[in-house]
Amino acid sequence: MFAKYARRMAKDWFLAGMLGAVGLATLLPDLGASGGTLHADMLGNAGIFLIFFFHGAGISPESMRHGMSRWKLHTMVQLTTFVVFPLLWFGFRFAFDGLVPADLMLGFLYLCALPSTISSSVAMTAIAHGNVPGAIFNATLSSLLGIFLTPVIIALAAGAQGGALSLTDAMINIAGLLFLPFVLGQLARPWLGAFMARHKKKVNTFDKVAILILVYNSFCDSVLGGLWRDHGMDLLALTIGGAALILLVVLVLNTVVARALGFDKPDEIAAVFCGSKKTLASGVPMARLLFGAHPALGVIVLPIMFYHQLQLFVCSIMAERYARTMLQLEREGRDAAAGHAEMREPAAPAAMEAASR
Template sequence: MVVVKFLSRFYIDGFILSIIAVAVLASIFPAQGTAAEVLGWATKVAIFLLFLLYGARLHPREALAGLTHWRLHSVVFAATFVLFPLLGLALKVLEPTLLSGGLYTGVLYLCLVPSTVQSSIAFTSIARGNVPGAMVSATLSNMAGVFLTPALVILLMNTTGEAHVDASSVLDIVVQLLLPFVLGQLLRPLIADWLQRNAAPTKLVDRGSILLVVYAAFSAGMVENAWAGLSPWQVVGLVAVMCGLLAVVLAVTWFAGRRLGFPVADQIVIVFCGSKKSLATGLPMATVLFAGQPIGLIVLPLMIFHQIQLIVCAALAQRYARRADPQPEQAVAGH
């Protein structure tokens, strides 16, 4: 209990520990031969189910209703799909001195994935920000990411020589990501109520698909010796780069929210939704976009950034909450 309480202070929950455990397990017992083939098919099925659930959980009216606050969503969108990619391209100067070619590929890919949904909303709520605005902004980011992330990979990573997405990869994107998402939208009238009443299957697919992808990625990394030349100092350097990247984005989003005259509740949305990157969306996409490449090395920056953003944003949310005026809460309690 003492350990759990200590870890909870740093927002390292059981799922994060499960990801670490699966990565260690795959490093010790990587899937090879027939096991690797079965794992590959299981991962594809899990990704298909994951994006089908994304489509089924999103009501089209939710996105349309939130579009009225276009200024807020535009700023979050710009931070996710303009600011981050520009910073990713700028970090090219660190290759190969601080970042190897494979690690820089992962850093640039990290900058192209959409924002998180659950943690963005949760932290906005803790910080007493505009929760409905966060819901719409985060959802729109994930919706757009299904289309924009592959497009940005093709545009930026093909031209820089860091990745190669050909016609077959585009077909894989359509079959594994877009098709189940559209299918989920079509099935929504039939299964949306059931999904709301039964959270366990959704949670199982959400988390199970990520754990499968992590195991597959790290297994492939061990079989391919993807980390053979990765020294401890390179890992330390990568962590430092991830911390610096998050610090810059947090500073820019904070300044932009204030400079553009948004109320504090909307500034909180911009900071938390605009500074995050989705592990749940980014890992499955990576297995499709970088098929046949060292996936384990490519997703490593995203996994490290994900943990850092949770720890830092948890602390920021608590700080915002302490600065918030407690009177509205007291008034509600009085009713």
């Protein structure tokens, strides 16, 4: 089974592109640095604007309304995303503060403050035969709330560890480059909605290319700032280990809580997947806005880059297992219904015989 998913990840050009962006930034940092030959920072800002414009044009208000009724599910997912994750970071910092460098610890804080991702949350829920409307509602709501809550969480927690982040500046940047294009996209939806639906794959490809430009620019700036001079392979090992630990804790916690609350299986699936995901598509652009002047921006985005790949790998395995469970439950339900029908069938001839006497 591991070989199967390893082959699937090997075919993922986006993963290869991220590794390539890091490698190219290591070899040619001056080319893609802010103000450099390629002006990657300007391209990145344009990409950020278009990503959120397309997201705004592509999200249907009807899908939001359709999934609103399951309030227990929604409350659990949003609390997990914006309360439980940050609290986990405080525990993570308490346990590993002396082991994890300060810049990487800030990256883990950023990971825990991010909203959920829309596309993979919905896709995994659909594969697992879960509550898809509920997943659409929660993932979309999380993305909207994250525009405002993520900088607040970062400002409060970074202040608690002695960092500095101007909440006012962050909100202005977020409003200008994330929320404004999203609203413009929603306003343009009557004209662009059908086009977005027809070209969803192309829009998704554009999102990934724009993210690769942002990753390349971020790492170019960080390499020039001494990323590999001051850190080695131990930084990558700590990032992978920390991301895997956080993902494991959240998946187990979400499963236990969903079952304790008496969720049916479709709602449990939506809660587990939506409540454990973190967005790379919004995470890298938002990092540029929140930490644009930070010399270690490349280190700060490392946790979400690795967490993104881990969540896809682990959740794809879980989705297929959930799907088998749901199919088994459906078969058992059909068999039970057929059994009840068979028990009722002999009664009809007996009643007819009695009536003819």
